[in-house]
Amino acid sequence: MPRFFIDESCLSEKHAFVRGGDAVHIGRSLRMRLGDEVTLCCGGMEYECKILNISDEECRCEIISSHNGRNEPNVHLTLFQAVPKSDKLEFIVQKAVELGAAEICPVLTSRCVSRPDGKSFRKKLDRLNKIALEAAKQCGRSIVPTVTEILSLDQCIEKLSAADFPLVCYEKGGKNLREVFSQTEYDGKTIGIFIGSEGGFDEKEIELCLSAGVTPIGLGKRILRCETAPVAAVSIIMNLTGNM
Amino acid sequence: MPRFFIDESCLSEKHAFVRGGDAVHIGRSLRMRLGDEVTLCCGGMEYECKILNISDEECRCEIISSHNGRNEPNVHLTLFQAVPKSDKLEFIVQKAVELGAAEICPVLTSRCVSRPDGKSFRKKLDRLNKIALEAAKQCGRSIVPTVTEILSLDQCIEKLSAADFPLVCYEKGGKNLREVFSQTEYDGKTIGIFIGSEGGFDEKEIELCLSAGVTPIGLGKRILRCETAPVAAVSIIMNLTGNM
Numbered sequence: 001m002p003r004f005f006i007d008e009s010c011l012s013e014k015h016a017f018v019r020g021g022d023a024v025h026i027g028r029s030l031r032m033r034l035g036d037e038v039t040l041c042c043g044g045m046e047y048e049c050k051i052l053n054i055s056d057e058e059c060r061c062e063i064i065s066s067h068n069g070r071n072e073p074n075v076h077l078t079l080f081q082a083v084p085k086s087d088k089l090e091f092i093v094q095k096a097v098e099l100g101a102a103e104i105c106p107v108l109t110s111r112c113v114s115r116p117d118g119k120s121f122r123k124k125l126d127r128l129n130k131i132a133l134e135a136a137k138q139c140g141r142s143i144v145p146t147v148t149e150i151l152s153l154d155q156c157i158e159k160l161s162a163a164d165f166p167l168v169c170y171e172k173g174g175k176n177l178r179e180v181f182s183q184t185e186y187d188g189k190t191i192g193i194f195i196g197s198e199g200g201f202d203e204k205e206i207e208l209c210l211s212a213g214v215t216p217i218g219l220g221k222r223i224l225r226c227e228t229a230p231v232a233a234v235s236i237i238m239n240l241t242g243n244m
Numbered sequence: 245m246p247r248f249f250i251d252e253s254c255l256s257e258k259h260a261f262v263r264g265g266d267a268v269h270i271g272r273s274l275r276m277r278l279g280d281e282v283t284l285c286c287g288g289m290e291y292e293c294k295i296l297n298i299s300d301e302e303c304r305c306e307i308i309s310s311h312n313g314r315n316e317p318n319v320h321l322t323l324f325q326a327v328p329k330s331d332k333l334e335f336i337v338q339k340a341v342e343l344g345a346a347e348i349c350p351v352l353t354s355r356c357v358s359r360p361d362g363k364s365f366r367k368k369l370d371r372l373n374k375i376a377l378e379a380a381k382q383c384g385r386s387i388v389p390t391v392t393e394i395l396s397l398d399q400c401i402e403k404l405s406a407a408d409f410p411l412v413c414y415e416k417g418g419k420n421l422r423e424v425f426s427q428t429e430y431d432g433k434t435i436g437i438f439i440g441s442e443g444g445f446d447e448k449e450i451e452l453c454l455s456a457g458v459t460p461i462g463l464g465k466r467i468l469r470c471e472t473a474p475v476a477a478v479s480i481i482m483n484l485t486g487n488m
Contacts, residue, residue, distance in 0.1 A: 220488035
């Protein structure tokens with residue numbers, strides 16, 4: 001069923017409204033009709049709705065039922081990704097959203113080849129958040145994961161080390177994810193995983209992570225590309241925590 | 245260290261030879277010198293070598309030591325992938341090789357939108373096998389995983405059902421991979437996993453799989469794109485079998 005994300009201001013007790021481009025999309029591209037059903041998501045809730053009225057400005061819907069988002073993982077995973085070259089971050093954002101990440105924080109580390117300044121990255125950020133939104137619709141999320149501004153290493157480590165499971169993926173090895181996630185209950189836990197860019201991390205960066213209590217993890221003996229590592233790590237974590 | 249795959253004919257007791265384009269690559273692109281070290285792989289073995297002589301035709305090396313490939317998983321995983329649209333198969337091959345698959349078999353299922361004939365696919369196949377070779381070098385494999393000709397559904401099910409762990413990824417759900425891989429020892433086991441194209445599988449195809457003894461597995465509640473599912477599945481299987 002088509003799925004749209006709406007603002008809280010578009011919700012009343014019995015009705016929900018889709019506005020802007022999504023309204024046009026419902027009426028023109030999807031060619032939906034009165035009585036057709038859509039899923040509207042807001043703040044992690046899902047509203048199963050019937051269309052009452054369609055125009056290019058607004059699609060008015062009746063709320064049939066509502067429930068907590070059924071496809072959301074029960075853990076809050078933040079991916080801290082050192083900025084990779086070219087358009088790899090777009091790929092990583094799309095896949096991380098599909099796989100269940102709640103937030104993606106690009107990070108500038110010493111080995112990042114691509115070093116966008118704040119201004120040029122802000123433009124990119126719009127695009128990254130659009131990719132996150134589209135991926136969230138397509139895969140059936142009930143929240144739209146956020147891509148944040150670029151963090152410095154210090155900002156990253158501060159945020160990362162506040163997670164219940166703060167992890168850094170180190171190419172020279174570390175704990176296996178099976179050891180880290182060996183318990184059986186993870187409801188509400190926060191997980192942060194920090195992944196390097198093409199050149200990985202330098203030792204000083206790893207030392208800073210370790211001294212902040214971050215656990216180094218390894219992803220096996222094969223050298224994964226910097227865009228493969230986050231996809232593999234998020235997949236494995238979601239499986240081990242019972243969310244995939 | 246640079247890694248090259250050589251034929252058995254290029255190995256003698258004490259020496260190994262790199263020929264053709266790789267010899268040019270060693271001398272011209274990498275600008276290696278006499279005495280520099282390379283890893284040469286043949287038949288799953290790795291030979292640590294020193295360069296004795298470089299020309300555009302041949303690079304002659306002295307074998308210093310040899311051992312079984314250290315980065316190979318101890319399971320033999322075959323990915324049966326229903327042919328997806330556009331160049332997604334290239335992406336899937338690259339990632340599956342990095343993650344440890346031993347073989348990738350494209351399969352034609354009823355919902356494949358892209359339906360290349362044998363002749364047009366053969367051209368593509370050369371490219372896919374080159375991608376597999378490059379990925380194998382880059383990530384440190386000691387075998388080059390093969391991409392096979394396109395299999396029919398019958399051929400796929402016959403080959404798949406011969407695996408110790410024959411699996412099909414079904415979007416309507418199935419066992420969790422943690423249930424399938426709950427033992428502790430997998431050395432030498434064969435695993436086959438069949439993944440659909442954009443439209444997934446039709447029910448008849450799933451029934452045929454089930455009646456051949458293939459286990460349906462689920463990858464969680466979010467709908468994964470057809471190129472995300474194999475990356476997630478291979479990552480999780482390699483983790484659960486102790487290979488990542």
